[in-house]
Amino acid sequence: xxxxxxxxxxxxxxxxxxxxxxxxxxxxxxxxxxxxxxxxxxxxxxxxxxxxxxxxxxxxxxxxxxxxxxxxxxxxxxxxxxxxxxxxxxxxxxxxxxxxxxxxxxxxxxxxxxxxxxxxxxxxxxxxxxxxxxxxxxxxxxx
Numbered sequence: 001x002x003x004x005x006x007x008x009x010x011x012x013x014x015x016x017x018x019x020x021x022x023x024x025x026x027x028x029x030x031x032x033x034x035x036x037x038x039x040x041x042x043x044x045x046x047x048x049x050x051x052x053x054x055x056x057x058x059x060x061x062x063x064x065x066x067x068x069x070x071x072x073x074x075x076x077x078x079x080x081x082x083x084x085x086x087x088x089x090x091x092x093x094x095x096x097x098x099x100x101x102x103x104x105x106x107x108x109x110x111x112x113x114x115x116x117x118x119x120x121x122x123x124x125x126x127x128x129x130x131x132x133x134x135x136x137x138x139x140x141x142x143x
Contacts, residue, residue, distance in 0.1 A: 017109055024106045024113065027061040032117050035100050039121045042098040047072045054102065063104055070102045079122055094126040 034057045038050050051067045058065035077097040084093050099120040106113045 020108050023062075024108060024115075027063055028106070028115055028117070030061050031058055031063060031065075031102075032119075035102060035117050036119045039098050039100060039119055042072050042074050042100065043096075044074055047074070050100070054100075058104070063106070065102065065104045069104055070100065072101075073097070073099045077122060081122070081124075084124070090130055092128045092130055093124060094128075096123050096125050097121070098123060 031054075035054060038053060041050050041053075048067075050072055051070045054070055055065050055067055075097055077095050079095060079097065080088070080093060084091075084095075097120060099118070101116070101118045103114065103116045106115050
């Protein structure tokens with residue numbers, strides 16, 4: 001009888017830990033998706049709003065996330081897409097890299113588990129057509 005009670009308690013404890021682990025996994029996945037969606041809104045002026053949106057969504061998921069745990073950047077980059085590389089002879093591109101990095105601590109039965117999420121996306125900001133001498137001659141009427 002004593003062994004049976006110990007077995008029941010151990011099984012219940014394993015079930016509880018598995019349930020909490022699944023909750024942490026699901027919450028992280030949902031916050032990961034929100035962070036990736038928020039990349040579309042990162043720019044020079046909206047970074048505080050993006051941070052607040054992430055904090056609010058994390059709170060809904062039961063995650064304790066402070067604005068100081070979220071790092072967003074929006075900076076120039078020389079990285080080009082394949083399409084941009086093909087047209088590089090006739091066009092100049094200005095690209096920006098938007099990144100979101102956040103970290104928080106989830107607790108599983110009192111054990112702290114550090115969670116980190118990072119996303120990055122290259123956004124095309126401007127396209128300029130390069131001046132080509134042969135086109136200038138055609139436009140000026142001097143072939």
